[in-house]
Amino acid sequence: MGVLQSVAKKRVYRIKFISQGKIYELFAREVGQSAMYGFVELGEIIFGEKSAVVVDPSEEHLKTEFAGVKRTYIPLHAVLRIDEVDKEGVNKITEASDADSNVTFFPSSLYPPGKDTK
Template sequence: MSQSKKRLYRITFINQGKVYEVFAQHAYQGEMYGFVIIEDLVFGEHSTVVVDPTEEKLKSEFSGVKRSLIPMHAVVRIDEVEKEGVARIHDLGSNVTTLPASYLPQGRGGPGKDG
């Protein structure tokens, strides 16, 4: 990769039950432990009449944001990409299972107690 070419990253993370996919020129571990910083978000400049409402929502949500700190546990993946795609938000989906709230079998009162 030449020095003059800017790097571009696609960052996928979970926010409020939705999957966000954004593009940024910088993505790195922050000074604040447990956070990934994304800076210089990139949104497509559309010259056509067709406008993607999801990308417009993201553009509005991140309007005026200089950098964003994303909790590491929310990051799904970070990819260095050749070119920008469409930023989007989509549902988490039904193929994701949350961890159980308790590891104790039902009917058990806990350690040292008879169920």
């Protein structure tokens, strides 16, 4: 691969994080430390082509959730993993409690929603 090709190639990152008890997996071109303390900044979230015949409902939900978003900021404690990958994949949301999941995470709040704190 020539020098021009390697410079022109844009990086792709796979980011896994927890939000509202679910594991989000997003692909983005920009990942970095945010100017806001304790947050990771994502830019240029990558979504699959609209011409695809097979439609993944979780990716469609993510397209809707992130429509019009230029950058998103994820709390550092919610990030599970960030990988630089060769090519983008399918964005998805999975349940954190799935039997095939080997992810254990810290509680995101001292008081979980729906619990009586009195």
